[in-house]
Amino acid sequence: MTLTLEHFLTVAALLFCLGLVIALSKRNAVGMLMGIELMLNAVNLTLIAFSRFGSGGGAVAGHAFTAFVITVAAAEAAVALALAVSVYRSRQTVEVDQLDLLKL
Amino acid sequence: MNDVVQSEPFVMNIGPQHPSTHGVFRVKATVDGERVVDAEMVIGYLHRSMEKLAEERTYTQNIPFTDRTDYLSSMSNNLGYCLAVEKLAGIETPPRGQAIRVIMAELQRLASHCMGAGAFANDTGAWQTPIMWFMREREKILDIFEMTSGARLTCNYMRIGGVAFDLPPGFEERVREFIAPMRQTIADGEGLLSGNEIFLARARDVAVVPHELAINASLSGPMLRGSGVAWDIRKADPYCGYEQYEFDIPIGYRGDAYDRFIVRLEEMRQSLRIVEQALDGLPGGPHSTEVPLALRPPAGEAYARIESPRGELGYYLVSDEGPSPYRFHIRPPSLINLSVLREMTVGGSIADAIVALGSIDIVVGEIDR
Amino acid sequence: MTRWWDGVELARVAERLVPGSVARAEAGACLLRPERAVETLRALRDDAETDFAHLTNLCAVDLWDRFEVVYHVQSLVRNRIACLKVETADRESPAVPSVTEVWQGAWLQESEAYDLFGIRFEGHPNLQRILLWDGYPGHPLRKDFLAMPGGLQPGLNEFAGAAPRPEPPVRPVP
Amino acid sequence: MPTATDHWYDFRDLSNLSRVILEGIDSVGPSELAYLVAPLIGFVAFFLVFVLPSQLFLGVYGERRIIGRMQARKGPNRVGPLGLLQPLADAVKLLQKEALTPARADRAIMWAAPIFFVAPAVLLFAVIPFGPRMVFADLPAGLIFFIAVSGLPVLAAFMAGWGSNNKYSLFGAMRVVAMSVSYEVPLVLMLLGVAVFANTLSLPGIVLFQAEVNLWLVFMMPLAFAVYFICVSAELNRTPTDIAEAESEIVAGYLTEYSGMKWGLFYGMDIGYALAASAFAATVFLGGWSMWGLEQWVPPWLIFVAKTHLFYFVFIWTRGTLPRLRVDQLMGFAWKFLLPLAVFNLFLVALERLLWAEADLGDGIVFAFAAVNIALSAVAVWGWARLLGYRPERMPTRPRLAREAGGYVPLDDPAAGGR
């Protein structure tokens, strides 16, 4: 049995779902961020897998797209963490279910 | 980084076991990130209540105690105490004894400043090299002490009315041999550190003590002189015939840690000058006057002080005509120089606090006594 | 050479600056009244003639019925030094005003005197034991320390298995 | 130059060894196993054969002897002849010691940290070309591999500091993370300049480039070399910048609570990383195994080792000489000083590369470039420092001298002779 595209896609799908669950269920903003990073990783894995196994001339596109995703992820992490710190400073908490300013 | 992300302040203990507290000394620093917001010192780990013990012993028996206060400059402590007793009892020291005392005190100052400057360099992170260079010279001084008094660290050499023994044969050559390498080592240490950009960055404008504060906080010694105050007991209130010798008082510019360091280095040079002059003019005659073993000074009080390596070392004695002092008080320069610890450390980083502490050049035996 | 102020002469200066400040004047020292002491010392520090900018030494002496706090103050510019004293009223609850606001250098020395003599320095910002630990019984530099509460004896007083030692001879408090 | 043979024992071509191990495993076990086992065995074996002895003797013994010489003392001289067995004795001592774990430490993290610290050190040597064909893994992106892997021990250091549950350790951990974040940026920019000029990301390629133009990159971009040295010493916690282990401030930083062989692993691998960084510097800046034709007569790997140790000696030298900077000064130095210089260097090098490629100037032009770069680097460093407010002439290094005692001496008082 050789490795096929399905193998990688399966792993990526499971990773994505795990990331989704983490992002949706965590109380801590940093925890949520970790889930999002996992989801982005799963997407990257999918892109590279398609690029490797897919037919046609778009192989480089997968790599390029992954590079962009990584870039965006870095920017996103920096801003999100800055946000978390900023929120902590004004509200003394980073627990998302307590950030209900708009409800009041 | 610390400005960007604020964190909760927490207490960090610097000491009692810490590589750069120079003994069992503890600073309870409240830090916010790397910044020190409050500093409180905790001392007393080495307290032996010498002032109480001294009230139970005769005047002569108390001399060994003074060795053990500032254990890095026992000769100076002997000298300060003996001067106080002599002042109390009205005893004169013969010229030879005075000259020997001056030589010993200046050698002790060299030894102590070797340690102080080296340890300060260590605190700034110059890993062991300057202190090892200085230690090499300090060993020679301790050898000289050993051949003179039989002990290296706790010399117990001064006596009331003079010194314990006359100088041993070969002493003068030994000291003269030592002077040139010592000069070279001071120059080496200066070359290694004084002009070093990193050292300047670490010590310049760190732990600044303005001269008003320095005077108001009773600082003395290199701390006071580093702040630009020309005050040296050897000049201002000469004892043991210091007025015969020619030397200068080094004073700093801004009162920062760097000024204290260069003042110490320059003091070492001046000490060498004094030692040379004293050796050249070493008078003959007895080294000590005869003093009764059970000395009973007349009732009264005396405050005598000398310029110890760390500052003004004073002894305040009260006599009730008994064989032992009624009150025996040491003015410890190390302790009183710590009065400005908070001013020196708060607002700086932990690294600055260490440098500030190193620039005071404390000896815990003297703080706690 | 540093010149010492004559106590009587200094008393005259102090009386001129703060009338009613001197309790007694001797040749060696000038005794101040505790209630005017801080005011007097500040005036002496700021006066151009005395200029006692530098508090050199501060210590206490046990005089059996009272305590005496000794200040050695000097002028770095005029190179003159003086000895000033303040006595506590009694022995039971000795207190003198603190001079920390006049000289910051008094801070640690007053703490030490408090620790070892039990003299309260009123107005001291942070008066606590510095050399001994909190809760240490008695004040060791008092002459009657061995008779003080806690009953401390010289040497180790708690040694497991050792026979109880006889009471040490203690000089009585007059 | 005698060419390397294809025998596995010919260690002049390490790919033979890799290949033989791979094939051997292939023939006995399932083929997939080879992918996992071969690199592992290869790296570890090579590490044990080549790196460990030199590390022990240069890192422990040599460093202590040299520092001892600098500090006017003897250094280890008791165990064995000339104290040569001192590293061994140290190892035995460390093995005997108890590896303490503080009561409220995070045991798992504290236990795992030394392992995470050791693994990357072994990996780093995989891409270093010791000779013309002496490289385990000739990765096309070896430069990036080195950057990536050298970023990993930071995590281990953080874990060590965090897991110890000690304030000094935590300080060390925070400092090491802050440092690596700050110094990675100019470091990568510098190496980008190297890659642009050498037109390759592969480390053997960079060495070949230097051998071809007969000019080491250290002369080509002295600025890059200096910045590399500073950055790498910051990341490795070597002395002018060893704030993460600052002995006089935070005791031993993240290592405060470690003892026994757990500490020994950190200590040994610190030297391992320093050697790896030296090897990398020798490869990238000092021409690797090439030596203007000398490699025809001397084994190239010997030249390489000599260069590595030469660079490592500079580490020892700075350790024996320089005081330590403060954290904020180091951060400011990285961002305010090194980063602009790195950008300047990158710009300069890219320009020259473009000129070289477009104008068809031939190889000789690199010498002209080198001369220009050395001059421009000196000007840039000096000028930028002045711009940031560096004024050495305003720093008196000798105190003023007063003849008489009494009172405060104002700064402009002629009575105080001084200077």
Next chain:
Amino acid sequence: MQIAFWALAILTLGAAGGVMASRNLLHAVLFLIVAFIGVAGFFVLLSAEFIALAQIVIYVGAIAVLLLFAIALTPRALRDNSETAMVGPAILLGVALAAIFLFVIHDAAWGAGAGDPGIGAADLGRALLSTWVLPFEIASVLLTMALVAAIMLVRPEAEEDADAGAAGGGGEERA
């Protein structure tokens, strides 16, 4: 290949599960790092070495370190990693989504092209600077913006007051 794949799959998914399960936020980050390294291993398996190295440099070297830094600087009380009440629905959603994904993956007929395994850094660079030059530039602008934004967000309040600018208030409301 096979063993490497399965080992990596177990490593990555296990580490991701560890992120989910660990109660200590710091342990979660360490698990996350393992997951990142596992994904980098997949990239190597898919012969995308440059992307794998970039993954390690950026995810492990930068993002994870940033996370660690942020966690270490938050107070001890806020370092737990527990779930909200939404954990049940979230898991349900995740399982459902996973089921759909798996169904699609195994049902779809993927054209089993041989692909082009040899994409090195040079190819990627050429592509980024020719075909994808516009997104490349946008990404660089985005990075700069993110940098500026992050600095603006966490500026100390004293500094903000000193500036008397309107830049400070935005962050809190958006959260």
